[in-house]
Amino acid sequence: MPSSVVTLKVNGRAQEFLTRPGTTLLDALRESLSLTAAKKGCAQGTCGTCTVLLDGKPVFACLVPIETVGERKVETLEGLADGAALHALQESFIENFATQCGFCSSGMIMAAKGLLTANPSPSRTEVVRAISGNVCRCTGYEAIIDAVLAAAAKMKKAAPPRKKAAE
Numbered sequence: 741m742p743s744s745v746v747t748l749k750v751n752g753r754a755q756e757f758l759t760r761p762g763t764t765l766l767d768a769l770r771e772s773l774s775l776t777a778a779k780k781g782c783a784q785g786t787c788g789t790c791t792v793l794l795d796g797k798p799v800f801a802c803l804v805p806i807e808t809v810g811e812r813k814v815e816t817l818e819g820l821a822d823g824a825a826l827h828a829l830q831e832s833f834i835e836n837f838a839t840q841c842g843f844c845s846s847g848m849i850m851a852a853k854g855l856l857t858a859n860p861s862p863s864r865t866e867v868v869r870a871i872s873g874n875v876c877r878c879t880g881y882e883a884i885i886d887a888v889l890a891a892a893a894k895m896k897k898a899a900p901p902r903k904k905a906a907e
């Protein structure tokens with residue numbers, strides 16, 4: 741099948757590359773753009789290691805055909821840190837020992853980022869629900885949930901205070 745040119749907006753940057761029809765977003769990120777944080781675990785939507793954000797919402801990149809991405813913004817773990825400064829989620833995963841082999845960590849963190857963007861003060865139950873599609877074989881989930889809640893608290897503290905509505 742003939743290759744075609746695709747443009748993806750990844751981590752704030754438009755990137756153009758050649759791809760074959762039927763390529764998944766995960767394969768495009770890893771093989772065409774060398775963004776390898778999102779991992780290929782099951783390749784069938786059951787492990788969550790490939791989670792990235794599409795317009796801020798977590799998706800399993802192994803299930804997304806590249807042709808369907810269009811103008812939507814893609815965010816991967818590579819775009820989280822601000823230069824040498826880690827994102828609060830990355831810091832909290834380290835501080836809470838929420839990663840061991842690290843295979844699930846990119847997907848976990850991106851699922852958590854999607855949650856905290858939509859809901860900056862989640863309950864423990866909401867965190868559990870948000871990462872329920874992400875499998876970890878070694879850390880156990882308690883440390884991961886603690887890390888997400890710690891990141892939420894950190895981000896809240898760092899956020900500028902809201903202006904009061906004019907009376």
Ligand code: FES
Nearest residue numbers: 781782783788802
């Ligand atoms: S690799 Fe995508 S869900 Fe497992």
Ligand code: FES
Nearest residue numbers: 840841844876877
């Ligand atoms: S840290 Fe190894 S699978 Fe989660």
